Amino acid sequence: MVHNKQQEIMKSKELAKNMRKNILLMTHRAGGGHPGGCLSATDIIAVLYKCFLRVDPNNPSWVGRDYFFLSKGHAVPAQYAVLMEMGFLAKEEIKDFREIEGRLPAYPSCEITPGIDxxxxxxxQGLSIANGTALAARLNNSDQRAYVMLGDGELHEGQVWEAMMTAAHFKLNNVCAIxxxxxxxxxxxxxxxxxxxDLNAKWASFGWKTIEIDGHDYEQIYNSFAEAKGFKEGPTVIIAHTVKGKGVSFMEDEVGWHCASPTDEQLEIALKELS
Ligand SMILES: Cc1ncc(C[n+]2csc(CCOP(=O)(O)OP(=O)(O)O)c2C)c(N)n1
Incomplete structure (x- = not known):
């Protein structure tokens, strides 16, 4: 991909704005979901899809694609929202979130939703899967990359630390964890x-290249993905400091918005703020 960085960043910001609105519309309509952890991840996911992830909305199962695994799967409205912006899903599908019919289940399903792997x-579990696909790409002499987003709470799971050792052991330079x-x-x-x-020191001691950023600063997000892509000696982790509920004043840093849906009135205020 040829990038004009500033243009790409501007487009990513626009995309993130739409994503945030659609995340709120989805969780509001469904009366459930996890808006806080969607909004903290939005800016990173927007830059990843807009500027770095090699995927084809017209051919979601393209064998040469890069992979993005949302290991913190409860934040899937953020992924549905970016898939809508990228053309994998139609915007009208917002109404299908958490419905039995339709393609937007409460948690990600690679069998139901195009663009979900x-x-x-x-x-x-996501880092283990990223490792597997990265090893397969290596065996196929392919330059595909595997990106995986983990929550900080998710790091309380032991499997993540086993997978960290595996990625470092195999020097999986095509794995990028966020x-x-x-x-x-x-x-x-x-x-x-x-x-x-000391999260940075922990990942580093497991053999990873670490990059620490503000996960809402577009220059930093962009530069970290570019740096990770250029690093050839092993896997890279981007430790992104973020704010849960980012972009909606009454949701920011409030643990109660981990799993909740906005009322009609809250939705109205939030959408105004985002405009
Ligand atoms: C194996 C497992 N244990 C517990 C849960 C319940 N659970 C859902 S979300 C969550 C908190 C995750 O925190 P974090 O990864 O920081 O997510 P974020 O704050 O980014 O939304 C927990 C414990 C789960 N989904 N899976």
């Missing part, structure tokens, strides 16, 4: 539930 919702480090879990802060300590 992993069933998730049970936390902890930690959505919003400092909140399901019902409390990360530090209350189980502290992660």
């Amino acid at each position: 992993m069933a998730s919702g049970s936390l902890g 930690v959505d480090y919003n400092k909140l879990q399901l019902d409390g802060s990360i530090d209350e539930v189980k502290t992660l300590g």
Whole structure:
């Protein structure tokens, strides 16, 4: 892909704005979902899809595609929202979120939704799957890349740390993990539930290249993906400091918005703020 960085960033910002609105519309209509963790991840996902992920909306199963695994699967409205912006899904499908009919189940399904490559919702598995696809790409002499987004609370799962060792052992330079480090879990802060300590030092000691960024700063997001792509010696993790509920004043940093849906009145206020 040839990039004009500033133009790409501007387009990504526009895309993220639409994503945020659609995340709120989906969770409002369904009366459920996880808006907080969607909104913290939105800017990163927008830049990834708009500027780096090699995918084809007209051929979602294209064998040469890059992979994006949303390991924190409860945030799937953020992925549906970007898939709508990219043309994998129609915008009218917003009404189908969490409905039995339609293609937008409450948790990601690779059997139902075009553009989704992993069933998730049970936390902890995405990095292992990214490793597997990255190894397969290597065996096929393909330059495909595997991106995986993990929640900070998700890092409480032991499987993630096994997979971290695996990626480093095989020097999987085509794996890029992103930690959505919003400092909140399901019902409390990360530090209350189980502290992660010096996260950067931990990933580094497991053999990963680490890049720490502000996950809402577009220059930093863009540069981190570019740097990860250029790093050839092993896997890279982008530790992205984010704000849960980012973009909607009354949702920001509020653990209660982990799993909740806005009322009619809250939706109206939120949509105004986002405009
Ligand atoms: C294996 C597993 N254990 C517990 C849960 C319940 N659960 C759903 S979301 C969540 C909190 C995850 O926190 P984090 O990864 O930080 O997500 P974010 O704050 O980014 O939404 C938990 C514990 C789950 N989905 N899977």
